Amino acid sequence: MTHLRSASASETVDRAGARRRPGGRTERIRLQVIEAVLLELVESGYDALTVDAVAARAGVHRTTVYRRWRDVGGLLADVVDAATGTDWEPESTGSLRGDLTALNRQIEAALTGEPPVTAALIAASFRSGKASRALQRFWDDRYTRFEVLVRRAAERGEIPAATHARHVLVAATAPLYHHFVLLRMPPEPGLADRAAAAAAVAAVAGAFTDAPQNLP
Amino acid sequence: MTHLRSASASETVDRAGARRRPGGRTERIRLQVIEAVLLELVESGYDALTVDAVAARAGVHRTTVYRRWRDVGGLLADVVDAATGTDWEPESTGSLRGDLTALNRQIEAALTGEPPVTAALIAASFRSGKASRALQRFWDDRYTRFEVLVRRAAERGEIPAATHARHVLVAATAPLYHHFVLLRMPPEPGLADRAAAAAAVAAVAGAFTDAPQNLP
Numbered sequence: 001m002t003h004l005r006s007a008s009a010s011e012t013v014d015r016a017g018a019r020r021r022p023g024g025r026t027e028r029i030r031l032q033v034i035e036a037v038l039l040e041l042v043e044s045g046y047d048a049l050t051v052d053a054v055a056a057r058a059g060v061h062r063t064t065v066y067r068r069w070r071d072v073g074g075l076l077a078d079v080v081d082a083a084t085g086t087d088w089e090p091e092s093t094g095s096l097r098g099d100l101t102a103l104n105r106q107i108e109a110a111l112t113g114e115p116p117v118t119a120a121l122i123a124a125s126f127r128s129g130k131a132s133r134a135l136q137r138f139w140d141d142r143y144t145r146f147e148v149l150v151r152r153a154a155e156r157g158e159i160p161a162a163t164h165a166r167h168v169l170v171a172a173t174a175p176l177y178h179h180f181v182l183l184r185m186p187p188e189p190g191l192a193d194r195a196a197a198a199a200a201v202a203a204v205a206g207a208f209t210d211a212p213q214n215l216p
Numbered sequence: 217m218t219h220l221r222s223a224s225a226s227e228t229v230d231r232a233g234a235r236r237r238p239g240g241r242t243e244r245i246r247l248q249v250i251e252a253v254l255l256e257l258v259e260s261g262y263d264a265l266t267v268d269a270v271a272a273r274a275g276v277h278r279t280t281v282y283r284r285w286r287d288v289g290g291l292l293a294d295v296v297d298a299a300t301g302t303d304w305e306p307e308s309t310g311s312l313r314g315d316l317t318a319l320n321r322q323i324e325a326a327l328t329g330e331p332p333v334t335a336a337l338i339a340a341s342f343r344s345g346k347a348s349r350a351l352q353r354f355w356d357d358r359y360t361r362f363e364v365l366v367r368r369a370a371e372r373g374e375i376p377a378a379t380h381a382r383h384v385l386v387a388a389t390a391p392l393y394h395h396f397v398l399l400r401m402p403p404e405p406g407l408a409d410r411a412a413a414a415a416a417v418a419a420v421a422g423a424f425t426d427a428p429q430n431l432p
Contacts, residue, residue: 122398126339132400139399170391171414177398178390182338183355184348198387198423202414205421 032058033065034082037075042115046124051075073130080121080134090146096153096203100172100196103146107173108192111180122181143169150203159203167208172199248274249281250298253291258331262340267291289346296337296350306362312369312419316388316412319362323389324408327396338397359385366419375419383424388415 036058040049049072055062069075091102110118125132143166150165159168175195179185202208252274256265265288271278285291307318326334341348359382366381375384391411395401418424 123342126342136399167410170394171387171411174390174394175386178386178393181398182393184352194383194423195387198415198418201421201423202418205417207410207414207417 029058029060029064030078030082032060033069033075034079036060037079038115038117038120041076041120041124042117045120046072046127049075049124071130073128076121076124076128076131077134080131080138083138090149092152095200096149096158096168097197097200099149099152100168100200101193103149103169104172104176104192104196107176108180108187111176112187119181153203160206160209162209163203163206164208164210168199168203171202171208172196245274245276245280246284246294246298248276249285249291250295252276253295254331254333254336257292257336257340258333261336262288262343265291265340287346289344292337292340292344292347293350296347296354299354306365308368311416312365312374312384313413313416315365315368316384316416317409319365319385320388320392320408320412323392324396324403327392328403335397369419376422376425378425379419379422380424380426384415384419387418387424388412 033054036054037049040053040057044053051065051069051071052062054075055065058065065075069078090099093099093102121131121135125135146169147165150159150163150168153159154161154163172195176192179188179191249270252270253265256269256273260269267281267285267287268278270291271281274281281291285294306315309315309318337347337351341351362385363381366375366379366384369375370377370379388411392408395404395407
């Protein structure tokens with residue numbers, strides 16, 4: 001989720017070094033096409049997204065795009081998959097609250113960044129089964145990487161050892177997606193930090209273990 | 217959010233008593249059209265939703281539908297507005313955790329119910345500005361009604377008086393929307409109760425006041 005944004009055009013191209021040190025032709029074409037999909041999506045939206053428009057913008061022959069990606073769903077899925085593959089390790093601040101706050105600030109930056117790539121991809125996932133499944137893979141990949149935050153907190157003795165990492169992560173991050181993606185509200189000071197702090201305090205109290213019955 | 221589902225066809229019609237004791241012709245036509253929109257949306261999805269298909273299914277002349285609702289966005293907005301107008305008071309269980317759990321179970325039932333009206337409307341809100349704004353009004357209406365849960369908890373001395381009600385409600389409910397609407401995961405035992413318990417324990421600890429700095 002955080003790095004859907006980092007799949008955006010120039011960043012991806014920079015990271016892969018495609019423009020400075022061109023890799024294989026196949027990979028170069030892929031990056032051109034991914035960049036074109038993102039620009040089309042952000043500028044014109046899903047309804048205007050066609051294989052032909054993407055091919056034209058990418059400067060790639062349309063038959064190449066059809067052969068490799070087949071349709072708009074295939075293009076969207078590859079955009080998400082490109083972001084999924086990137087290296088990324090969560091920040092380590094020394095406390096669960098600090099780690100979740102750092103994570104939430106990155107997610108907020110991705111959800112409010114320009115161009116609104118993440119929001120456009122999430123919107124597109126409601127239109128394309130392939131894009132939807134790619135987004136599920138992406139989230140699963142990211143949540144799996146983030147689990148280390150929770151494991152580290154358990155190792156420090158900050159939270160119960162039996163804490164479900166995924167539940168903590170969803171509790172911390174879901175309010176941001178709710179706010180920006182579903183409620184479509186403008187940024188709100190404190191939102192990211194507050195959601196992180198609330199999830200951390202609930203985790204410390206044992207709310208994300210299998211037996212949270214003893215909570216107040 | 218909870219009662220998007222109760223706007224579904226037969227329920228709305230039953231509630232309004234339109235079939236048993238027909239009201240005015242205008243209201244009867246509205247209910248027929250709303251029922252038709254929901255059935256079209258659930259059976260065929262947004263892409264197949266047209267004013268003509270809705271009019272045919274509702275058994276209402278198409279010019280009547282065009283005159284009153286203008287387009288698909290107008291139809292969707294009215295479906296959501298019909299749900300927004302319904303009377304609804306949150307359950308009172310005597311504790312914040314109990315109240316939020318009851319609320320979350322209703323939301324889970326709405327998000328997993330058949331036909332998947334709520335999910336279909338949320339998906340449609342990514343396509344239609346009118347539907348999106350109607351959904352925002354709907355959520356705002358529901359969150360405003362739910363705020364009484366938090367106020368009651370503050371009056372009982374369960375949570376700090378300065379607790380932001382909306383923040384507690386978003387923390388409690390967002391994991392459900394995240395799970396079902398964005399991650400598109402199947403129901404998971406304990407999800408609704410856990411999210412409610414986590415938000416309640418965080419609220420008790422003061423995580424949703426303006427000065428949550430003193431949290432662990």
